[in-house]
Structures are given as structure tokens and as C-alpha cells.
Amino acid sequence: MAAILELAGVLKAFGAITVADDQSWSLGTGEALGVIGPNGAGKTTMFNLVTGTLPVDGGAIRLAGEDITDWPAARRCRAGLARSFQVPQPFGAMTIFENAFVAATQGAGLAPAEAEDLCLDVLDRTGLLRKANTMAGGLTLLERKRLELARAMCAKPRVLLLDEIAGGLTDHECKSLIETINGLRSTGISIVWIEHVVHALLAVVDRLIVIDFGRKIAEGEPRAIMDSREVRKIYLGIEADA
Amino acid sequence: MTNLTVSRSTPASTIAMVALGTAIIILFAAPWWAGRSELRLLGEIFLYMSLATLWNFLAGYAGLVSVGQQAYVGLGGYMFFAATIFWGLSPLVALPIAALIGAAISAPVAALIFRLRGAYFAIGTWVVAEVFRLTFAQISALGGGSGTSLPVSVAQSLADGRDAREALTYWLALGIAVVVIGAVFAFLRSRRGVALMAIRDNELAAKSLGIDIWWTKFTVYVVTAGLTTLVGGLIFLQKLRISPDAAFSVNDSTAFVIFIVVIGGIGTLEGPILGTLVYFALRETLADYGTIYLIALGVVAIAIMLFAPKGLWGLIRGHRGTELFPLSRRVRGLTEKGQ
Incomplete structure (x- = not known):
């Protein structure tokens, strides 16, 4: 290995x-x-x-x-190399979906259409899809932690x-x-x-x-x-x- | 998953864009329906709207709180005068050339002042503006400390007759406002705009997700400087006269602009536009009262900072994140799936 x-x-x-x-x-x-x-x-x-x-x-x-x-x-x-933060660091004035979108376009370097598909898939897998349009600044700690994982995953x-x-x-x-x-x-x-x-x-x-x-x-x-x-x-x- | 789509426009933003388009057409026709003084007022509104949009782009999005944007307003004025007087360029060619020179000069300036952070950066930008002012005061060909006037021949080369000239400078101001707001909007909608909004919200997370913070801010600084230089050129085409103190005035080009952005709502595209309208409404109703006018502006600024720290647009925007310029991305079809 x-x-x-x-x-x-x-x-x-x-x-x-x-x-x-x-x-x-x-x-x-x-x-x-x-x-x-x-x-x-x-x-x-x-x-x-x-x-x-x-x-x-x-x-x-x-x-x-x-x-x-x-x-x-x-x-x-x-x-x-992508990480999740122990103390969540969300983009507060952006929605959950947009948080993930940042990772997919900047970290993974995907084009918008591909990035959208990836984000929707990852949010679905991390149980955040229902809240995709919620501003990240208003999330509970648990949701913020989940967002940390989702965002790191979207950086591929x-x-x-x-x-x-x-x-x-x-x-x-x-x-x-x-x-x-x-x-x-x-x-x-x-x-x-x-x-x-x-x-x-x-x-x-x-x-x-x-x-x-x-x-x-x-x-x-x-x-x-x-x-x-x-x-x-x-x-x-x-x-x-x- | 298949019935989910991502959309950028909302009913509100679609209506707003149609209304904006209509407004631009009506304003374009202003020389046929407005008097000379209204035309001048509108022109001034457009120039302030541009400066406010640019300062907001810099401070509200890139976190670069500059109190030295008068450096580029003044540079624009002087470059415009130099290009028309010395190089004999037509005013319409001189304006974009001034903008390019402004952007070119801003690159090394950025490399220098980006070493400073926060309050030190703000003071640094002011120092740069003072250096520019003192430098232009030394150039005797441009009138040194007392300044110079735009030769009549240059003004006349713009158009035949006073009405035609007034109309043309008005259209230039309208055009520049459209270009500036359009450019900032396009930037924010692009891939780099996504990065910029991430930086605005959280720099640590932004860099950990692959965003080059220095380079993004540098781009914003240079774009802003170039466009501010363009606005400066037009301001002094309207004034027909330039002097170092007028060109590099921290009051006219930065203090009032910061006031506009703060009361309108920093970090949004709508804020500076709303703020400009409020500022001019206050000015047109109170300016005759002399000192009381400035006291009133101060009271308004304090009241808004206390009761609506995100500005008037922040109040309207609320928690739902209503926006007129479609920048956000919303997932559609979630409720239909029953999720």
C-alpha cells in the first residue's frame, strides 16, 4: 500500500x-x-x-x-487534501447548498453544472438536502458539523x-x-x-x-x-x- | 434527485431586472425630458452610485477597507487631463486610457499595501492617496498646486453646442454606472465571485477549500482601481477644472461614499444603489440648511449603525435573503419531493 x-x-x-x-x-x-x-x-x-x-x-x-x-x-x-473543522467555519451569509458549491467549484475545480450535481448528491448523502436553501449562519451545531463534512466531501x-x-x-x-x-x-x-x-x-x-x-x-x-x-x-x- | 434543479433567479429578481432595464431606457431618454439642472443632478447620482458600488466591492466583499480611493479618482482626473491636453486624445479615448493606467498603477500599489492588515491597511491607502496628491502638486505642466482647466477646445471637441455636450456627459455618466454595476455583478456571478463571497464570510474556511485569498483580493483591488479611475476621469470632465486638493479630496471621494454604502447596506449589490438614492434625497432636501445638513447626515449614519447595522437593504433583505440582483443559487423542487 x-x-x-x-x-x-x-x-x-x-x-x-x-x-x-x-x-x-x-x-x-x-x-x-x-x-x-x-x-x-x-x-x-x-x-x-x-x-x-x-x-x-x-x-x-x-x-x-x-x-x-x-x-x-x-x-x-x-x-x-480537504478537512472538516472541529469548530465549524461555515460561510454564514450563504446557504448550505452554496457552502457546498464553494468547495465543488474552488477545491474540486468543477464547472458549475457538474458542481451542482455533486453538491446535491453529497447533501443528500449527509442528510442536509432538506435544508439546502437555509442560511448556514442560522444552523444548529449539529447541522454545522454535518455541513463541515459535506463541504469537505464536495472538494473531492x-x-x-x-x-x-x-x-x-x-x-x-x-x-x-x-x-x-x-x-x-x-x-x-x-x-x-x-x-x-x-x-x-x-x-x-x-x-x-x-x-x-x-x-x-x-x-x-x-x-x-x-x-x-x-x-x-x-x-x-x-x-x-x- | 432527478427533479431537483438549481436556479439563480427568483420572481423578485426577475421583476427587479425587468424594472432596472426599463429604468435604464427611461434614463437614457432623460436629455429629451429633463432640464439641464436635473440632467446634472442625475449625472452626479450615477457617478456616486458607481463610486459607492466600487467601494462596496472592495470593502464589503473583499474586506479591503480603503479610505484612499480618492487616489484613483484624482489619478483619473489628472490622467484624463494629461491625455487630452498633452497627447491630444479625444475625450472618449482618453477615458478608457485613464482607466487602464489606473489599473496598471494600482498593481504595484496593491503589492505594497497588501502587506498591511485591517486599520493599518486603511491608513496605508490614505497615505498612498496623499503621496499621489503631493506628486501631482509637483507637476507644473498640470498647474502644480493650483491646478489647471480643461482647454475649451477639448470640451468643444466632445460635441457641437452646449446642449449636446451636456447630453453626452450625462450619457457617459449613465453608461459608466451601467458598466461599473454590470462589471461588479458579472464578477460576483463568476467562479471567482463565488470565491470572493466565501472570503467575505470566512477566510479560514475559504483558503482551506482551495481559494487563493491574496490573488482574489488583488484582482478585486486592480479592477476597482481601474474603474474608479474611469469614474474620476468623467468627474473632472464634468468639472472642467482640476487641482490637487479637489482631485484627491478624502471627503468627496471617500467619506461620502462610505456614508452611502453604510446606510445602504455593505456587502450587497443593492445596498450602495439604495444608499445613493437616500443620500441624494437628504442632500437635495437639506443642503440649504448649511451646517445642519452635515449634522443630519451624521445623525442618520449613527442611527443606522445602531439600529440597522446591515444598512437599509439589510433591513429589507431580512433573514430570507431577498435579492434583486440574482447572485444566489437556490435548490428548486425540494418540497415536491416531500423532503
Whole structure:
């Protein structure tokens, strides 16, 4: 499995606080990778570094073998890297459909007619079609999160970075989210997913990495990782032998 | 899915476009139905409408709050005078040439002042305008600090007879308003316009979705500068006289324009047009009262900022997002599917 996304020794510090400490990992083509770690561990920061909204202090990021470390965020998106924001960032004065349309025309570079078809399809799959003409500024948090996913999908990414999209969903909604994401995987999209709702994560991902204080502290098969002493201690915040 | 369509026009926008077309035809015929003073007033309204539309394009859509657009109004006036006096060009050729020069000069200016953000950018634009003013005050061939008049021969070359000249400058003003509003409308409807509206709403999301923010803003700045230069050329063709203080007046070309956009509604195409009409209604009814007129303008501006921060058009537009210029995209057929 060739790596589609690769981080090699990525460094980032805000003053004395290191938020990405020599991070190296890779994502295989078509793979789904889960990322867990306590609050403030640097998971979202890592997404900011990968998508280019934050510059790295050192190390390299490669997309399909190409060094994108110095690329601006917009170029990385056009090259196939799309994300959802943990704190939703909707275009408030535009409708849900228009939000998706931005991604389809700018990120995916589609012509208007193709973009319209893609947006309608994605909104249907993410359960937002009914509200297509609603202004994004007036949505509930849950709807905003769904819009984050829909918009990222409309950018037609090769690698989709999802940042905590399952929080606050009902069981039924969570199931349909898992179906949607597994559906995306079947179309060949590679996924990195930061999530605290572990059971949702485990239903999708092939592999898990654990981040704490900006460092990758564990990596491997999801069940094995979840059962390991180290992860229980650091991620769940309980002493394994207490 | 198959019965869903995406449409850009609404009944309101279709009616508005038909009404606008009719209005343009009636206004085109104004030289046959209006007196000389009405014609001049209408011409001035069109020029302010153009300046307001352009400032709104820059500040309301691209987030570039400039208080230095008088730089391009003045540049337009001076370039127009230079092109007709020194190069002997016909006024009708000189106007577009002035616009091209304005756009060309604005490109390096943009590269420089785009390094500044927010309030610093605003001050930077004002400094640029002052630099332009001081520069033109040094050019003795254009009258230096005291300015110069447009030679009678240039004005006469426009058309035979005073009425014909008045009519022609009126049509030029109307034409420029149509060109400016049409150009901004076309830009906003294009692919780049989608990007611009995304930037207006959220820059972080915009760049993460593949939009090159710097380049989009740069394009808006240069287009705005070129068209503002064009308007400036026509303003001074009407005035027949130019001086650095009049050409680069922050009051006439920027302060009143900001007032118009703020009361009309920033970030919409309709706002500046409505704002211009309100501004001229106030001016024509209150201007005779001297100082009280300016106090009244101030009171109106404060009241609108307090009670309708999105301007008068923002009030009318409401939450339903009513629009007269069809820019949005609405999905049709949702209810028929029972979704």
C-alpha cells in the first residue's frame, strides 16, 4: 500500500510549548487512520500543519510522494487534501447548498453544472438536502458539523481529514455517519479521523495512532491500541493498575 | 434527485431586472425630458452610485477597507487631463486610457499595501492617496498646486453646442454606472465571485477549500482601481477644472461614499444603489440648511449603525435573503419531493 500522505519529523512549537514533536506517520492509499489523544494533545494542530493553515517549524509533509511542506493551504486543497473543522467555519451569509458549491467549484475545480450535481448528491448523502436553501449562519451545531463534512466531501479530496464530527450525535445519527464514511472509503478516499467517540472510530478505521503532548506515543491495530496499558493510562487518564 | 434543479433567479429578481432595464431606457431618454439642472443632478447620482458600488466591492466583499480611493479618482482626473491636453486624445479615448493606467498603477500599489492588515491597511491607502496628491502638486505642466482647466477646445471637441455636450456627459455618466454595476455583478456571478463571497464570510474556511485569498483580493483591488479611475476621469470632465486638493479630496471621494454604502447596506449589490438614492434625497432636501445638513447626515449614519447595522437593504433583505440582483443559487423542487 503506497503512502498517500506522509509526515516525516514534523515539528511545531508555540514558544516553549511543543505542539508537534518529531511527528512521523503515514497514511496508505485507501486507508482509514484514527487519531486519539487527550484534549490539548495537539491533534487539531497536527491537522492545521497538514492542511497548511499553520506553517511547520521543521520536518516534511508529502502528499502522494510530492513535498507539500511549503505549499499554501489553498494549493493543498486543490491537490486533494480537504478537512472538516472541529469548530465549524461555515460561510454564514450563504446557504448550505452554496457552502457546498464553494468547495465543488474552488477545491474540486468543477464547472458549475457538474458542481451542482455533486453538491446535491453529497447533501443528500449527509442528510442536509432538506435544508439546502437555509442560511448556514442560522444552523444548529449539529447541522454545522454535518455541513463541515459535506463541504469537505464536495472538494473531492483524495485525503479527507475529519476533526471530531461524531460528538453529540444520537445512536441512529452516528450509525448513518459511519455508513457515510465507510461509503466514502469504498470510493477510494483515504481518511484521517480525529475522534473522541471511540466506538464510531473503531467501526471505521484500520489503524490507530495516539498523540499526547504533540508526540505520537502509540500506533497500531485499533483493538490492541485501545487495550494497551500505556493508552489506558494516558488517554483515559486512569492508572491501569489502580 | 432527478427533479431537483438549481436556479439563480427568483420572481423578485426577475421583476427587479425587468424594472432596472426599463429604468435604464427611461434614463437614457432623460436629455429629451429633463432640464439641464436635473440632467446634472442625475449625472452626479450615477457617478456616486458607481463610486459607492466600487467601494462596496472592495470593502464589503473583499474586506479591503480603503479610505484612499480618492487616489484613483484624482489619478483619473489628472490622467484624463494629461491625455487630452498633452497627447491630444479625444475625450472618449482618453477615458478608457485613464482607466487602464489606473489599473496598471494600482498593481504595484496593491503589492505594497497588501502587506498591511485591517486599520493599518486603511491608513496605508490614505497615505498612498496623499503621496499621489503631493506628486501631482509637483507637476507644473498640470498647474502644480493650483491646478489647471480643461482647454475649451477639448470640451468643444466632445460635441457641437452646449446642449449636446451636456447630453453626452450625462450619457457617459449613465453608461459608466451601467458598466461599473454590470462589471461588479458579472464578477460576483463568476467562479471567482463565488470565491470572493466565501472570503467575505470566512477566510479560514475559504483558503482551506482551495481559494487563493491574496490573488482574489488583488484582482478585486486592480479592477476597482481601474474603474474608479474611469469614474474620476468623467468627474473632472464634468468639472472642467482640476487641482490637487479637489482631485484627491478624502471627503468627496471617500467619506461620502462610505456614508452611502453604510446606510445602504455593505456587502450587497443593492445596498450602495439604495444608499445613493437616500443620500441624494437628504442632500437635495437639506443642503440649504448649511451646517445642519452635515449634522443630519451624521445623525442618520449613527442611527443606522445602531439600529440597522446591515444598512437599509439589510433591513429589507431580512433573514430570507431577498435579492434583486440574482447572485444566489437556490435548490428548486425540494418540497415536491416531500423532503
